[in-house]
Amino acid sequence: MNAGWLILQDIKGFTPLSERLAEKGTEGTEELTTFLNGFFTSAEERIGELGGRIIKLAGDAYFAVLPPDIKKKEIELAGKYLTELDILKSLGTESRFIGIKTGFEILEVPLTQGEVDVVPWGEGVERLMKLEDETERGVIVVEEPAEGKPFTGKDKKLPSIPPSHRPAVALFLNFLPGDKKEFLEIAGKISEKLPTVWLTKWIPYTKGIMGLFLFGFPHASGREMDQAVEVAHTLSGILPEGRWCIGISQGLVYSGVAGGKKFREYTFLGDAVNTAARLSCAGRGEILIPEENLNQIKANWNFEKKGEISLKGKKKPVRIYKLSGKKETGIQLILYPLVGRERELRFIEKAIREKKKIVLMGEPGLGKTRLLFEAGEMAKGNGYRVLLSFSSPNRIPFSLLRSLIESLPPGLSASYSGLIGFFEGKNPGMLLEDALRDFSSMLSGILPFALLIDDLQWADAVSLKFLEHLIKGFEIPVIASSRKENTEIPEKLGMEVMEISPFGRDETEKFSCGILGGKPSSSLVDYIMENTGGVPFFIEQVLLDMKERGMVEVKDEKWEIKEKKENLPDSVFSSILSRFDRFDRISKRILEYLSCMGNEVKREKIIHVLPSTWWKKLEALNREGFILKEEEIYFFKHALVRETIYHSLLHRRRKELHHRIASALEKHGYTPYEIAYHYELAGMRRKAEENYLSAYEEFLEKGLVDEAEEIKKKVKAKTLKDYMEAFYLFESGKYAEAEKIAKNVAKKARGRFKIKTHLLLAEIYDLWLRYDEMRKSLEMAEKLDKKGEFRLSLYNHLGIYYDNLGRHREALRYYRRTLELARRKKTPDIDVHYFNLGWIHFKEGRLKLAYRYFTNSLRTAGENRRTQGWCYLRLGQIYHVWKDYEKSERYLEEALRAFTETSFPYGKYLVHGALARIYMLRGMKEKAREHAFKADSLSLEIYGHHEPETFLILLFSGFIKDAAKFINQEKFPENFRGHLLPFLLLEQGKIECLKREK
Missing domain, CATH: 1.25.40 (Serine Threonine Protein Phosphatase 5, Tetratricopeptide repeat)
Incomplete structure (x- = not known):
């Protein structure tokens, strides 16, 4: 138990002030931040003069602790001074200052992501909060008997996130714990069940405890509202019944460091934060959301209207809704009954029964995807779990594998997040063989399953390798659809092929009957057969177009064509475009964007590319069946729709759209390969090749040599091709050849590319012990790097240079700078910088210190096998010096495995x-x-x-x-x-x- 003065000071009218400044946009939010920091700095200085310290910030408020021997009069004078600060008067605000001398505890309460928060606790804290609730403005100081030790406290570690304005979702949890034990138990459960969610802090409140969750920081996913509602739903199962309420709100949020000079916390400001906090106090046992935030989530969740309520500090009432449960979601492929296809269904049924691997092959539009759906239903009926995957027409690496993982239930797909990170370039040291071996092992744990693959003809090389392994290693039914454009894939995989044919006249008549809701006339069937060739998708599109335009009518209980035959579309492509042309301007633009992005597009990517105001139009396209949706993926019902729209665009318009898409993907950190693909189609060769180079280096470092070579073929600039060749030779250990090519490249290259070449030469000279030349290359790179873009790499190389010369003090200085910069930028290669510091201590004979840095490097290396190899090597050498030869041998063998795997x-x-x-x-x-x-x-x-x-x-x-x-x-x-x-x-x-x- 501690004893002392507990202080709480906050700003009266902070919410209206926030709303007023928010009208200025981001400039107003920054003005609000400056105001708060000035207020907190003044408070910290005055409290520090009395021997106290601030222990927690809560928006516009702070909690502080002062020693128990401070006189009541001194506290009152401090309160008077702090409530009359000039900075408060500058924006026309007032303040209340509450002080109480009491006994209290400072609890260390778990947050998520392994962090811990401090929370004042006890009866004294409850009285402090009650006084705050009863006081409008001014100073209230209460002295009562208090026993315990003075509180000393400790500094708080800040997350290294740069300040920014960005859309985010705030979730406030307000609950009333029965006692300290229950509070700590619930906080522990939240930390355990939601380890990846960001719970930023716990805040004492008049009627309990509040927890603030943030979604969209430090990285946006595009699914923030869905994530917030999912978390709220999970929390409702953890919290005590009837003693909680959750408020969720989305909007532009400012994030940055707030506080004085000594005590600083990461804080979040904005109307969304204020609204979520007020909503969490507006109910009991409910999850409340403003009406304006429902659009992004109402497709997946059910809500009940609660009405308009007035929230403290807000000018206008807010219309809110209460979460009532989750919707059942699924793909709507089955609009019409299946017609014919008895032969194909028997073939599929036999494949499932005998666990065969088959391909349904045919031209676009023949109903292969519909047959896959039927195959899935049959497999379920036979007791199989059904896994669905599809390939991208862009043949983006890993696309089939990624879709396979994303088709798993959430609990299972979460297990493979490391592999998805590998696909997205987030685990650069992870090897493909390890990743696929681990995935295969995990798949064996969910047998029996049936695998369905749509558009096998577009499968990328890496996915095909895994598919080949899966087919040989698992006794399961595999059913794929494929166009005829890539017939060697089924042959290579040893899959049995069935060719799908168009409908005959009888089947066309039956299918048309299902679409029209009545029997078609003989002349209409003839027309449909003539224009569609019996292709089911074409039949559907032509009939829908004719029906919507009023070009067919019922006569004598049959559907007939009207007289003006010249107005009918004469091909399926004109049918698709005819429907497309009738959409409004925004709907057309959405379809144009999506046609440039591919057949299947994740919702997250669409959010990053399209304006949020277009979402209602996108949902309307989904309702009309032009765009389909399955969970988080939007896709054209047929590839021909995308192809028709895409090819109808002028080349200039295509380039413009690809440029915008590439810029958006680059902004949100997508893979270099995908960014390069769009820049290339935008005609921006230099930007495309910059990203192709990054993708090339990434693939080589992962050991994907064939895939890297495919990227190299896309590059036209000879200088860049030469650099890629030099980098490949360097990675292969052919340093003499790499140097020769890199020196020629350095003479011709410009800008960033020239800097990268000099850094590559520095690495070659480092391995060759040619340190004068290494220094010259680094000096040239440093001279060219005027923007400081390569500062981290330069510091690291300079550390290596001085390390090689035996000038360990200079090496340590640069290695420490590198580690500090890497921590600040949150770079994924922090393990390398730990290793370098360990290496200097190793050479200086400080083996215990070296051991600590090497183990830290190993701990942060993740799946980076190259760094693991270096750590195992040096740890083996340390145990050699310590004469523990068996441990030394074990570490060295691990090092050899790591270096062999990474070539x-x-x-x-x-x-x-x-x-x-x-x-x-x-x-x-x-x-x-x-x-x-x-x-x-x-x-x-x-x-x-x-x-x-x-x-x-x-x-x-x-x-x-x-x-x-x-x-x-x-x-x-x-x-x-x-x-x-x-x-x-x-x-x-x-x-x-x-x-x-x-």
Whole structure:
């Protein structure tokens, strides 16, 4: 128990002030932040003079603690001073200052993401909050007996997120815990069940405790409202019945650091935050949302209208809704009864029963996707879990695999988030083989399942590799659809093919009857057959177009064509465009954007590209069946719709749309390959090639050589192709060839590209121990990098340079700067910077400190096998020095596996040498010899000469003849031969001969 003065001060009328300043836009929000920081700084200075400190911020309020020996009069004077600050008067606001001398506890309460918050607790805190609720303005100071220790407190760690204005969703949870134990239990459950959600802080409140959750920081997903409602739904199952309320609101939020000079917290300001806080106090056992925020979520959730309510501090009443449950969602493919296809259905039924792998092949529009749906229903009826995947027409790497993972139930798909991160470039060190092996292992845990694949003809190379493994390794039914444009894929996968044919006349008549709701006349059937060729999708589109335009009518209980036949569309493409042309301007623009983005587009991507005001139009397109939706994915009902709209665009318009899409994807951090694809179609060659280069480097580092080569083929600029070749040779350990090409590239390249080339040369010279040339390359890169874009990489390379020269103090300085910058920027390669600091301490002999940095590097390396290899190597060497040879051997073997998987010759060279020394010391001579020769082979590959240490290993392991033969080889370095020959002669007992020669 602590004792002392608890202080609470807040600003009266803060919500109206926020609304007033919000009218100025982001400028007003920044003005509000400056005002708050001035207020908190003045408060911190005055409280600090009395020996106290601020312990928590809550929007416009702060909690502070002062020592118990401060006199009541001094507290009153401080309160008077702080309620009459000039900064409060500058915006016409007033304040209340409540102080109470009491006993209290400071609880450490779990947040999410492993963070902890401090919360004042106890009866004294309850009285403080009650006084705050009863006081309009001015100073209230109450002194009562208090026993306990003075509170000392500790500094709070701030998240390294830059200040920004961005759309976000705020969720306030307001609940009344029965006691401290219940509060801590519930906070613990929230932390456990929602580990990835950002619960930013806990705030004491008059009627309980409030928790603030933020969605959209630090990275937007585009699904913030859905995520917030899903979290609220989860929280409702954790909280005590009837003692809670949740408010959710979306809007523009300012995020940044607030506070004084010493105590600072990350804070969030904006109308959305204020509204969510007020809503959380407006009910009991309810989840409340303003009407204006329903559009994004009403497709997935049910709501009940609660009416208009007045919220404290807001000028106008707010119309709110209460969450009542989740909707059942699903794809609406089945608009009409299935006609014919008895032969195909028997084929599918047999495949499911006998666990065969089959492909339904045919031209676009024949109903392959509809047959896949029927296959899924049959599989479910036979007790299978159905997994659905589809390929992208752009053949974007991993598209089929990604869709397969996303088709899993949420609980299962969450298990594969690391693999999705790998697809998105977030786990750069993760290897494809490891990722797919782990995924296969997890899939084996959900057997039996049936796999359905739509548009197999567009499958990318990586997905096909996995599919081949899946077909061979799992005894499951696999049913795919494919166009005829890529017939070698089913053959390669060993899948049985059934060709799908168009409808005959009878089937066309039955299908038309289902669409029209009545029997078509013979002349109408003839017309449909003539214009559609019996292709089901074409039939549907033509009849819908005719029906909507009033070009068919019922006569004598049959549907007939009206007289003006010249107005009928004469092909299915004109039918699609005819429907397209009747949409309003915004609907057309949405369809144009989507046609440029692909057949299937995730909602998140659409949010990032299209204005939010278009969402109602998009939903209308979905209702009309022009665009379909399955959970978070929007897609054209048929690829031909997309192709028709896309090809109807003028080239200039296509380029404009692709440019806008590429810019949006780049802004929101999508994969370089996808960004490059759109820049290329926009005709922006330089921007496309910049991103292709990033994708190329990313793929090579993951070991995806074939995929990297495919990217290289897309690049036309010779200089860039040469750089890619140099980078590939460098990654392959062919440093001499890489240097030759990179030097030529450096003469011709410009801008960012020139800087990257000099940094590549610096890495080559580092490995070759040519430090003067390394320094020159770094100086050139530093000179060119005027914007500081490559500062992190430069600091790191300068640290390596001074490290190589043995100037460890300068190296440490640059490595520390690199680590600090990496932490601030939250770069994914922070593990490398930990390693570099460990390496300096290792060389200085501070092995315990080095051990700590290496283990930190290993902990933060994630799936980065290259960094793991380096850490295992150095830890193995530390245990070597500590004479724990068994542990040393285990770490070195792990290092060798990591370097082998990442195709890193230099790393393997170092490990083989280290293992040779270990085995020599352990008396395992044959193994020592084996690894010594492997190190020598790699030395020849890298440096072009034999490894002198191999000679010593052979000699001291007793292989004297091998050592004699080895030292006399042509490529043995002459400068070493003269020094090492006496050791050989000594071992051979030729000391006298040596003396005579001297």
